[in-house]
Amino acid sequence: MSAMTGMYKASPRGQAFRWMIRGLGLAVVALFILHSGVAQQAPAPVAPNPEPAAHLQEDSGNAAVPLSPQEILVQQRKDQLAADTALLLKLANELKSEMDKSTKDELSIAVIKKADQVEKLARKVRDEMRLTMGN
């Protein structure tokens, strides 16, 4: 093996080949570093705006079309309404629970408070529904 290496070292052609291999390796490393540096510096492709994307709807041809501002408003109201009705249901459950705990001879402040909250939220929901229906 050492004899072969010695022969290889001694050959000018072999030396040139080694230098060529080294140069090629360096070039590959330099290219790799350059490429990764450019990739880090280049700004990542930015999504135009997530907002409009969130308000896309599919038409009959399965292509996403943006919603109009009016439609976005209606959807936002519907979402708000869904959240409020969920809260209303939660309060109604709590009211029922407080009612079950109370007795006929007892004044339950908890029931009065819960009923008050339910009444106010139900009024808000009713007004929201009328607005949604108006659109």
Add this chain to the structure above:
Amino acid sequence: MKAHDNQKRFEQLNVQRHKEMTSDTEKLLALANRLKAEADKASTGKAATDALSMDAVRQAEQIEKLAHSVREKMRSSVSN
């Protein structure tokens, strides 16, 4: 004797009021369930025309009235 009758009547009224409050609360809870189902259905509908029905508005009104009734009935137990 009259005081005893009054006491008895007062107790009967309290029992009646408590029954009504319990019944109102049950109705209220059932309506709240139906209303939430309708609101969820309308919210997940893609088209802007998937609006809520007039029935849903009436349900919300009914919930409001029942809650008001429960609150007032519970308050009236103090005045007695």
